[in-house]
Amino acid sequence: MFLAGRFFSGMSAWGFLIATPVFLAELAPPDLRGFYTGLVGVHIGLGYLLAACTGRGFATTAGNLNWRGPLGVYLVFPGIMILITLLSPESPRWLLINGKAEKARNIVFKMHTVKGNDEFAQAEFIEMEKQIAIDRTLETSWLSMFTKPSYRKRTLICGFYCFCGQSTAVLVINNYGPTFYSSLGYGTLETIDFQVGWVSLAAPFCLLGAILLDRVGRRILLLIGIGGCCICLSLEAAASASFTAHPHNLGFSKFGVAALYMFNVCYNLGVDVGGNVFYAEVFPNHIRDKGVAITNAVLALSDLVYLEVTPTAFANIGWRFFLVFICISAVGFVILFFILPETKGIPLEEMGKLFGDEHETNIYYLDNPLQITASGHEGKGIDEGAEEKHSGDIEKGDRALHTE
Structure with missing residues (x-):
């Protein structure tokens, strides 16, 4: 047993x-x-x-308490983990892969909006959505x-x-x-x-x-x-x-x-x-x-x-x-x-450029940087005139988001 x-x-x-x-x-x-x-x-x-x-x-206890005691203590924490899981949001990328875009959007906007400014969340969600569309066509x-x-x-x-x-x-x-x-x-x-x-x-x-x-x-x-x-x-x-x-x-x-x-x-x-x-x-x-x-x-x-x-x-x-x-x-x-490559600060959707997957990666080249990121620091986003690199073709202005 x-x-x-x-x-x-x-x-x-x-x-x-x-x-x-x-x-x-x-x-x-x-x-x-x-x-x-x-x-x-x-x-x-x-x-x-x-x-x-x-x-x-329990090292100095006698009898079965020596080993039953620790097992009893350990039972508490799986119960806590179950409660935490029930209260946790689903991964927005998993939701997108499974066709639940609206739920994914709500989670991204709820968790990645900074001080009432949702520009970063908008930019991030568009990039997620475009990359998932590519991912559905790839080998798994x-x-x-x-x-x-x-x-x-x-x-x-x-x-x-x-x-x-x-x-x-x-x-x-x-x-x-x-x-x-x-x-x-x-x-x-x-x-x-x-x-x-x-x-x-x-x-x-x-x-x-x-x-x-x-x-x-x-x-x-x-x-x-x-x-x-x-x-x-x-x-x-x-x-x-x-x-x-x-x-x-x-x-x-x-x-x-x-x-x-x-x-x-x-x-x-x-x-x-x-x-x-x-x-x-x-x-x-x-x-x-x-x-x-x-x-x-x-x-x-x-x-x-x-x-x-x-x-x-x-x-x-x-x-x-x-x-x-x-x-x-x-x-x-x-x-x-x-x-070992450096992966600091690279969005998950753009990680492929480190491993030779540029043709499978949705990367935006920006004329102007987005001025706000998830932690409030300067970073990149999606602006008008953005260029999308997808399967080797450059499409200008596709679903671009004006952020100024």
């Missing part, structure tokens, strides 16, 4: 990881998309913290994710970054953290306390990452995440090796704990929050769900392999197991440096 329950909870958790970033990316305005979609990482971090604190709280099969060059490029970049992110050993450290702290000479309750402290870093540094994404861009934070984790893991390996050789030197054990904590700072600042945003925004509207699903499948398969081999590997080769992750993340960082 316990395994059956775990099956359903795992299935729902992965469904959450796929649906939520897609939903938020499609609901948020372009210049705030990093922040709102990045909140997924913040709340996942809060969930991990709650789980760690609950486990610590799973096979096209690997056979069509522009889709394959997105899939490979996202899948490779996700693989590199998990190859930092983040879930290995998360799941087997107490084992690592124990190998540094700490007792049972100390290892649990260290784990609670380690997990508590996730939410604040994911929040910092979400705030920075729309300011400094995705690319730099994504690279800082992988590179920083690689450096911290190297320091951890050195501390573990030194403590193994000198088990009475507590300085090495403290340094090892500090390295693991800094590792989590780097991971949450870049990989966790930045990855969720990047995966959800680079794929076109009509295949976004498939792209994010494939990326999360890579994540799940990577973790499955790493988590299964960790107990055996650590028991036989100890700290040297970290060298596997150090090598993969170091090589991955170099490759990602050359292939």
